[in-house]
Amino acid sequence: xxxxxxxxxxxxxxxxxxxxxxxxxxxxxxxxxxxxxxxxxxxxxxxxxxxxxxxxxxxxxxxxxxxxxxxxxxxxxxxxxxxxxxxxxxxxxxxxxxxxxxxxxxxxxxxxxxxxxxxxxxxxxxxxxxxxxxxxxxxxxxxxxxxxxxxxxxxxxxxxx
Amino acid sequence: xxxxxxxxxxxxxxxxxxxxxxxxxxxxxxxxxxxxxxxxxxxxxxxxxxxxxxxxxxxxxxxxxxxxxxxxxxxxxxxxxxxxxxxxxxxxxxxxxxxxxxxxxxxxxxxxxxxxxxxxxxxxxxxxxxxxxxxxxxxxxxxxxxxxxxxxxxxxxxxxxxxxxxxxxxxxxxxxxxxxxxxxxxxxxxxxxxxxxxxxxxxxxxxxxxxxxxxxxxxxxxxxxxxxxxxxxxxxxxxxxxxxxxxxxxxxxxxxxxxxxxxxxxxxxxxxxxxxxxxxxxxxxxxxxxxxxxxxxxxxxxxxxxxxxxxxxxxxxxxxxxxxxxxxxxxxxxxxxxxxxxxxxxxxxxxxxxxxxxxxxxxxxxxxxxxxxxxxxxxxxxxxxxxxxxxxxxxxxxxxxxxxxxxxxxxxxxxxxxxxxxxxxxxxxxxxxxxxxxxxxxxxxxxxxxxxxxxxxxxxxxxxxxxxxxxxxxxxxxxxxxxxxxxxxxxxxxxxxxxxxxxxxxxxxxxxxxxxxxxxxxxxxxxxxxxxxxxxxxxxxxxxxxxxxxxxxxxxxxxxxxxxxxxxxxxxxxxxxxxxxxxxxxxxxxxxxxxxxxxxxxxxxxxxxxxxxxxxxxxxxxxxxxxxxxxxxxxxxxxxxxxxxxxxxxxxxxxxxxxxxxxxxxxxxxxxxxxxxxxxxxxxxxxxxxxxxxxxxxxxxxxxxxxxxxxxxxxxxxxxxxxxxxxxxxxxxxxxxxxxxxxxxxxxxxxxxxxx
Numbered sequence: 026x027x028x029x030x031x032x033x034x035x036x037x038x039x040x041x042x043x044x045x046x047x048x049x050x051x052x053x054x055x056x057x058x059x060x061x062x063x064x065x066x067x068x069x070x071x072x073x074x075x076x077x078x079x080x081x082x083x084x085x086x087x088x089x090x091x092x093x094x095x096x097x098x099x100x101x102x103x104x105x106x107x108x109x110x111x112x113x114x115x116x117x118x119x120x121x122x123x124x125x126x127x128x129x130x131x132x133x134x135x136x137x138x139x140x141x142x143x144x145x146x147x148x149x150x151x152x153x154x155x156x157x158x159x160x161x162x163x164x165x166x167x168x169x170x171x172x173x174x175x176x177x178x179x180x181x182x183x184x185x186x
Numbered sequence: 187x188x189x190x191x192x193x194x195x196x197x198x199x200x201x202x203x204x205x206x207x208x209x210x211x212x213x214x215x216x217x218x219x220x221x222x223x224x225x226x227x228x229x230x231x232x233x234x235x236x237x238x239x240x241x242x243x244x245x246x247x248x249x250x251x252x253x254x255x256x257x258x259x260x261x262x263x264x265x266x267x268x269x270x271x272x273x274x275x276x277x278x279x280x281x282x283x284x285x286x287x288x289x290x291x292x293x294x295x296x297x298x299x300x301x302x303x304x305x306x307x308x309x310x311x312x313x314x315x316x317x318x319x320x321x322x323x324x325x326x327x328x329x330x331x332x333x334x335x336x337x338x339x340x341x342x343x344x345x346x347x348x349x350x351x352x353x354x355x356x357x358x359x360x361x362x363x364x365x366x367x368x369x370x371x372x373x374x375x376x377x378x379x380x381x382x383x384x385x386x387x388x389x390x391x392x393x394x395x396x397x398x399x400x401x402x403x404x405x406x407x408x409x410x411x412x413x414x415x416x417x418x419x420x421x422x423x424x425x426x427x428x429x430x431x432x433x434x435x436x437x438x439x440x441x442x443x444x445x446x447x448x449x450x451x452x453x454x455x456x457x458x459x460x461x462x463x464x465x466x467x468x469x470x471x472x473x474x475x476x477x478x479x480x481x482x483x484x485x486x487x488x489x490x491x492x493x494x495x496x497x498x499x500x501x502x503x504x505x506x507x508x509x510x511x512x513x514x515x516x517x518x519x520x521x522x523x524x525x526x527x528x529x530x531x532x533x534x535x536x537x538x539x540x541x542x543x544x545x546x547x548x549x550x551x552x553x554x555x556x557x558x559x560x561x562x563x564x565x566x567x568x569x570x571x572x573x574x575x576x577x578x579x580x581x582x583x584x585x586x587x588x589x590x591x592x593x594x595x596x597x598x599x600x601x602x603x604x605x606x607x608x609x610x611x612x613x614x615x616x617x618x619x620x621x622x623x624x625x626x627x628x629x630x631x632x633x634x635x636x637x638x639x640x641x642x643x644x645x646x647x648x649x650x651x652x653x654x655x656x657x658x659x660x661x662x663x664x665x666x667x668x669x670x671x672x673x674x675x676x677x678x679x680x681x682x683x684x685x686x687x688x689x690x691x692x693x694x695x696x697x698x699x700x701x702x703x704x705x706x707x708x709x710x711x712x713x714x715x716x717x718x719x720x721x722x723x724x725x726x727x728x729x730x731x732x733x734x735x736x737x738x739x740x741x742x743x744x745x746x747x748x749x750x751x752x753x754x755x756x757x758x759x760x761x762x763x764x765x766x767x768x769x770x771x772x773x774x775x776x777x778x779x780x781x782x783x784x785x786x787x788x789x790x791x792x793x794x795x796x797x798x799x800x801x802x803x804x805x806x807x808x809x810x811x812x813x814x815x816x817x818x819x820x821x822x823x824x825x826x827x828x829x830x831x832x833x834x835x836x837x838x839x840x841x842x843x844x845x846x847x848x849x850x851x852x853x854x855x856x857x858x859x860x861x862x863x864x865x866x867x868x869x870x871x872x873x874x875x876x877x878x879x880x881x882x883x884x885x886x887x888x889x890x891x892x893x894x895x896x897x898x899x900x901x902x903x904x905x906x907x908x909x910x911x912x913x914x915x916x917x918x919x920x921x922x923x924x925x926x927x928x929x930x931x932x933x934x935x936x937x938x939x940x941x942x
Contacts, residue, residue, distance in 0.1 A: 058211075121198075123419040124418065
């Protein structure tokens, strides 16, 4: 089936098998490999993307369901080679270890900040609850989101609150 | 030191925050084939035959491999070589690889895999430690179901036990733990010219994989090249298992002559890859009237699963650490790594220690409770200080920060004013404090000393940038960053100019595995050796450029050379030094080859200097328990760690926080379940429960630095330690709150209520 959709502001029209999920379509057909498969079952959040303004697990959606939709992936986060505030905050606060959860994590955080410019720690935790990270223990990620929203007192992070 | 000790940003974070880092599944090759695995449905069976005909006739299918197609030796080269790349004669666990289907697309491979018919005759499986060691147990491995055993005999524990004022005897059990690295196992094997084979993949131990590929397809090692791709977490889970995956993919690539991608789905990764060994620990501790330990007799069993993989060395580390960081003159430890018909267990952060630490740190808490001693004081009384003698009679001669970790954690957690005996707790919501203290031998120790070596190469490029190749890998822990910091300061370059590249077996010789919290120490020292060789050459050219006559009058630091004598402000940039170095035709490269400080172990008595140095930590957990439902929350964990020197404090905190949460998962929610026939029941993230942000307590890391004089800038190594003592700290806190002692992990509300 032929589908048309916008990804990171760019329009794509592609022929796609009806049983292909959106994650594999984005990775294989569009070549945007920043979105990761961690479980293929909607449990880990590594494949999180933003679709029509809402975060979704792209492994749980068929590519054909995305026909006519606007999608944002990690590749659209930096603009003209400049890191976004969130990306910078992840970079500076050591919110990245193995990095496999990072793209999905950043998109979940971004969806939060678009709705709520100054989230509390509890709100941040809730927004990224569906994104597993096995490396960091989440603290430095939460600190990064606090930092990106102008709420982190340097050297006075969550752990010392 | 311009960068050592500073929290510089990670080298790899820039790409990772943009989704640009390339993990194995992000790579492709033009004529690539896809593989999937046909697995045993049975826990134990005689394999009579494999019918591949129907699968082979399916569209897109290029080959279906079974054990008869293995070109080399059908044995994964780890310790004993008892595990086949593809099952032969017997099926020994549910999920064991039996055949590999290779097709033009993954979907075609998957469809054909369902048509491979495995003809097997079921046998009665052995499914637990207790079954395996029972007197009339069916024998599934040699004549005793035992892969390996060790003894530690220090003094005369039996006699000392008789003289003890108090004797405490308890049994503890610990479950499986799945690593749950976010990126599953996977490789791409690419056949090359002249029968060579390259393998790209996610892994901790490229040199194990190098051995495995050479053995699987029967070619010389100089024709094998292993390139580690950006690795999405390991935690021990990518120590032994990638050897299996890479060996299989190489067999397929050699057979088909085309690149083969074999990347696991989550369900098969959990069902087939190694786990933390379940443990059974029987502790008998004798003390004097003050709670001083005078005798210890410990039996330690681990469930190795169907093949030995790394069980012998996992068991060895656990055996050495079985009593914990406590002085005692009379000790008898016996340990057993047993075989069962379940998934083979291997390395997992802590490597045989978290099991015995749970037991040891629980029983010392039980002793304190019965003798009415503050749990913190009993650890001060018995814990290691400089001069203490370990279970293997090693004298701790330096770098022992255990007491300071206790003091600092206790101060931060406000132990003195907050801790109260369980008997004083009232009400339906109760809080509790629990403590654990841990020591950990850094590196492979005497049990693996022949592998405890690391190579690095360091090259000053013509533009002054510095290229370092290392034999240990970056798997998310931050090795490339920390090692760049060490290399920069040791050489006198700036941090920004140093690039430590991902591991490639074509760049450095076999450097052993990336395990045992050894990378900062081993590769750090190796880079310092290389830097020490190059630095005099740079000083030599700098001397001429600065108009000095003696090399020793020149300083080189943070990318600039200047005269020590003449403070005229003249300085020369590293780039100019590099250009002159090449113009002088001086060798711009050096190799570092570092071998670990010596260690020893007597296999009859278990005595010797087991590890060259130890790291230490104290954890204090604070819990809140609802006495009616048994529901509990871990509110805060304070963790004080002595790692010698924090090369990058922010990364150290990240390791502490991440390891602590993994330890909390182990303590409170993670376990693998099997049915009565040995089928694994929860090989998915929906059923294997992991900690999320909502479970995360406040984790309060404290850095304690008792420098080790042979470490790079005093560093020891500690990546595993944050996980290791969390379970007993939480169990002790739960006891402190409720008076209910949990001796079988994980801690669950049902157990607190006494229902399970």
